[in-house]
Amino acid sequence: MDHNDTFRELMNKLRAPFPKEVQQPRSDGHGTYIPIAYYLERLNEAAGQHWSHERVGEPVFYDQDRLVHTVVKVTILGRSHHGEGFSKYQVDTSGKMINRHYAIRSATKDAIRDALTFFGMKQDSLSTDKRKEVNPKITKVDPQLNSERTCIKCNKELSIEEIENLLNLQIKFDYCTEHLPKHLRKKK
């Protein structure tokens, strides 16, 4: 098998439709999205050591919009694409940025996702029928706006999945999975 065949086979694996469970409806009610964690999981499974990413240049901060912008180069089997990512950052009452590194990290992940769309790995590869099967009751979390929520009990930073779980269970306070009170978990 030559290099092109390997690349084609790898792309087929990456472009395969995601299972419907991983899709999250957007909070604005328009469409769905797939969290970056699922992209990375598939990349690591399918491409393993054959993929890498690097940030190109320094992050750019747009004070007016409170946005950070990064450019990331993703390379899979020697072929590269650039992606652009954005993330909102937060400021305190004096206007000082309080989550710089989280915002940069979040924008970088967004940029990786953007770069992967150029490889054809995107949500559009889902069939229409599968999209219709998405549970509309599941709430989506904007990962860029929830990057520094911590567990009220242990101060551990919450993952996107944990935040989505809290929203779906209609729990107001932030708990990690370990400390989520049993009596607040609703039976499905």
Added chain:
Amino acid sequence: MADINNIVLSGRLTADPELKYIDKGQSKVAVCRFFLATEDPYGKTSFIPIIVWRNYAEAVANYLTKGQEATVVGKIQSRQDKENNRTFIEIYANEVKYGPKVSAEQA
């Protein structure tokens, strides 16, 4: 024989309940605190501090919201702040009945 210390209050929450965890030995215990605005027959409003403990605190803090009606059954208790030498009188709730929530129009 123990003295009588029972209290029943109804009113509306002045703000969303606060929930925090305090260290008790090896574990952390949930404490929920909120204020209930109760109006007497003469129109005077009192703001009564309510404390709820443990698992019930987590539930109460999660389900009650600002402006919501609530009925509290519990006991009145005093607490001394040693640093400031101040005494606080609070209601320790055993039961909290959730009333209607304030509508979006009223809020």
